Amino acid sequence: MGIEKLIEVNQAFVENEYAENIEYYKGLLSGQNPHVMLIGCCDSRVVPEITCNAKPGEIFVHRNIGNIVPPGDWNIGTFLEYGIRHLKIDTLVVCGHEECGAMKALSGKNPGDDAIIPGWLSHAGTALELVEKKGKKPSDPEEARKWQSELEIENVKLQLSNLRTYKVVKDAEDAGKLRVVGLYYRMSTAKLEVIDPGKPVKG
Numbered sequence: 427m428g429i430e431k432l433i434e435v436n437q438a439f440v441e442n443e444y445a446e447n448i449e450y451y452k453g454l455l456s457g458q459n460p461h462v463m464l465i466g467c468c469d470s471r472v473v474p475e476i477t478c479n480a481k482p483g484e485i486f487v488h489r490n491i492g493n494i495v496p497p498g499d500w501n502i503g504t505f506l507e508y509g510i511r512h513l514k515i516d517t518l519v520v521c522g523h524e525e526c527g528a529m530k531a532l533s534g535k536n537p538g539d540d541a542i543i544p545g546w547l548s549h550a551g552t553a554l555e556l557v558e559k560k561g562k563k564p565s566d567p568e569e570a571r572k573w574q575s576e577l578e579i580e581n582v583k584l585q586l587s588n589l590r591t592y593k594v595v596k597d598a599e600d601a602g603k604l605r606v607v608g609l610y611y612r613m614s615t616a617k618l619e620v621i622d623p624g625k626p627v628k629g
């Protein structure tokens with residue numbers, strides 16, 4: 427799908443979905459009030475708004491390769507500060523997924539000649555070490571898939587702890603104003619699994 431296709435599909439969106447729900451879309455012009463913020467993977471097959479049937483304005487989303495949260499990252503830090511302090515969102519999700527190419531690249535340990543990617547993936551290295559401690563990646567394809575899934579889930583847990591290196595997250599969570607949740611999107615079933623339900627916010 428090149429740019430012509432994108433524009434064509436957008437025109438159909440304007441004429442159908444937008445035209446049929448014009449009041450809703452016009453209402454969005456006055457501001458956003460999302461009820462959840464989510465850090466997910468860039469993978470084009472894993473689209474939180476679609477799998478959660480969310481309308482524009484409902485989920486505040488940050489996506490990057492491997493749903494990684496490096497401590498001290500300006501991009502993520504700005505996303506967190508804006509979502510928590512300005513939009514006053516009380517639920518923060520890290521969502522990993524099955525068949526994550528980033529986690530495959532990490533476990534493949536072949537940096538190739540990429541200049542940037544290995545450094546980014548290194549922020550998930552502790553998750554790989556943890557899973558490898560229990561056993562190396564099996565050669566049997568079915569067992570290897572399970573092992574890979576375990577790595578993807580450990581990565582979610584690691585990134586949840588990385589989130590707490592951001593003062594804005596730690597303070598809001600400690601004050602009972604923010605629930606920090608880990609989810610895993612099982613692509614083979616389209617289901618979201620709860621890895622860590624977090625502590626509910628204080629009413």
Ligand SMILES: [Zn+2]
Pocket residue numbers: 467468469491492493523525526527528529
């Ligand atoms: Zn991914």
